[in-house]
Amino acid sequence: MALGEQEGAVLAALADPTRRRVLDLLAAHGEGTATTLAGELPVSRPAVIKHLAVLDRAGLVASSRRGREVRYRVRPEPLDATARWMSDLASEWDGRLDALKRLAEAERGPGGPVA
Numbered sequence: 001m002a003l004g005e006q007e008g009a010v011l012a013a014l015a016d017p018t019r020r021r022v023l024d025l026l027a028a029h030g031e032g033t034a035t036t037l038a039g040e041l042p043v044s045r046p047a048v049i050k051h052l053a054v055l056d057r058a059g060l061v062a063s064s065r066r067g068r069e070v071r072y073r074v075r076p077e078p079l080d081a082t083a084r085w086m087s088d089l090a091s092e093w094d095g096r097l098d099a100l101k102r103l104a105e106a107e108r109g110p111g112g113p114v115a
Contacts, residue, residue: 006059010082013058018043019051023060023074031073 013019018041025040026032034052038045052072055061059078063070 004085006078007082007085009058010060010078013054013060016051016054018047019055022048022051022055026061026072026074031071033069033071035069037072 014023021041022037025037029036034045034048037052038048041048043051052061052063055072056063060075061072062075063072065071
């Protein structure tokens with residue numbers, strides 16, 4: 001199962017704890033601006049803008065201009081796609097581990113040690 005470009009961008013964006021916190025805040029409030037987010041984070045407004053740009057490139061947030069403000073909201077679709085990829089990957093590995101276990105048990109035979 002190959003890691004797609006979008007999944008890679010999502011995982012890279014989520015690797016940073018501040019970006020995860022930005023997403024948490026946007027999800028909790030429905031939307032927010034760089035200014036309102038900076039008020040709830042231990043980083044500056046310019047730093048929040050940089051984090052939002054990374055999240056935007058990964059497709060995790062959408063922005064809309066309202067007057068002078070740019071408001072951001074979470075886009076859950078890339079998160080859902082990445083979660084599906086991770087679930088498929090886990091299932092694939094579970095299948096491989098089950099096959100390995102069956103092979104080891106067959107080699108050992110009933111009640112005997114592995115040679």
